[in-house]
Amino acid sequence: MQNRLKDFALHRTQTELASKQQDYGFKYNPHSWLQDEGLNVQAMDIIAFDVMHCWCQGGVWEIELEAFMNELSKHGHGGRQLHVYLHQFVWPKAYATGRDICKGSVQDRAVNKDVRPSGAASEFMSAAPAVRKWVEDVVGKKGLCPAHVASLLRCLDVLDLLSQVHTGRVTPNLLSDAIAIHYAAHVVAYSYTLFIPKHHYMMHIPDQLARFKMLVMCYVHERKHKIVKRYAVPLCPSKHNNRSLLEEVTLAHLNSLQEPLLKPCLLETVKASPDVVAALQDNGFASAETALTGRTARVQSRSIRVGDVVVYWDGENCENTLVGEIYWLASIGGELPVGVSAWQIKTNLGRYRRVLVEEMFSIIPAERLLQAMIFTPTEVGSIATVIMPAL
Secondary structure, eight states: OHHHHHHHHHHSOHHHHHHHHHHHTOOOOTTSGGGOTTTOOOHHHHOOOOHIIIIITTSHHHHHHHHHHHHHHTTTOSHHHHHHHHTTOBOOTTSOOOTTTTOOOHHHHHTTOOOOOOOOHHHHHHHHHHHHHHIIIIIHHHTOOHHHHHHHHHHHHHHHHHHHGGGTOOOHHHHHHHHHHHHHHHHHHHTTTTOOHHHHHHTTHHHHHHHHSSOOOHHHHHHTHHHHHHHHGGGOOOGGGHHHHHHHHHHHHHHHTTSOSSSOEEESOEEOOHHHHHHHHHTTOTTGGGOEEESEEEETTEEEETTOEEEEEETTEEEEEEEEEEEEEEEBTTBOEEEEEEEEEEEEOSSEEEEEOOOOEEEEEGGGEEEEOEEOOOOTTSEEEEEOOOO
């Protein structure tokens, strides 16, 4: 396509070039890295569709949810009801919340009007576990729109796999089968009226996983736009220095890899409060006076903050997991002790757990923390529901 655009740029009019660029979805730039003979990039060997845009941002999951909510609105279970349900939950503090995807404008709320779900890709992905619970516990039990319910749940199955794909547990065949099952259920519910090119792009995703052993997800890429701009500004960017910018960014990234990425760490630390120091001393930390605390820790490549409800390993037993609330995060002598209140598990329902909110304080090493969770806040002594993450 780039060579074809080059031919148009050299031998056709600007109008014809503009039209062809629109057809291809690429802009012609004679100085781009795709045209760099020294780099010799074989575009077709490295091209990859982005899961974030194909499935979440204006993609399959967003289209599916909007169509589902439109259907449910006819039965009195539309966006307003889902909005109220989502507000029963609290999301991890370091991540996007999905509670307002059906909020709508002030004018919409004033006339009790259902609105189409909207929000960022991270919000749609974050809302998915709570939406599943609403569909299973509320909509499904009422027997409403069974074909549409089945299609949405199979769509969420695919999203679950996509969220776990970098753990190494999701195989290309598993992902391919899940997409095929969802599309079959989707056709039963909606026929072919909602299909867009992104549905087709998703069919290439399992092959990409087989070829590259990973999938491109632009959640992080788009958060890194400022880094690219940081290196672009001194270069006074123009069309002819794409390669220079690429070299600068790549070199900076390789240098950053010299620091450990997976080692648990505490961000933005300050001197620990007297209460934290006293708790550490009571638990045998001799140098507790030197302790630092922070509100955010990076553990298992995830962010966990004070006040989050987390799932964590039960001692050395990696088969058993517990649930608790983070009281504080500390750093002392190379160790990362965490003050946590364990919540007794009353009912284990697989994807969900019902737990008794208690003040059962203990100190555990940060390495045992797995992930922060979505939960329903309640008082001490009452039962809360936590949505278990895909670990």
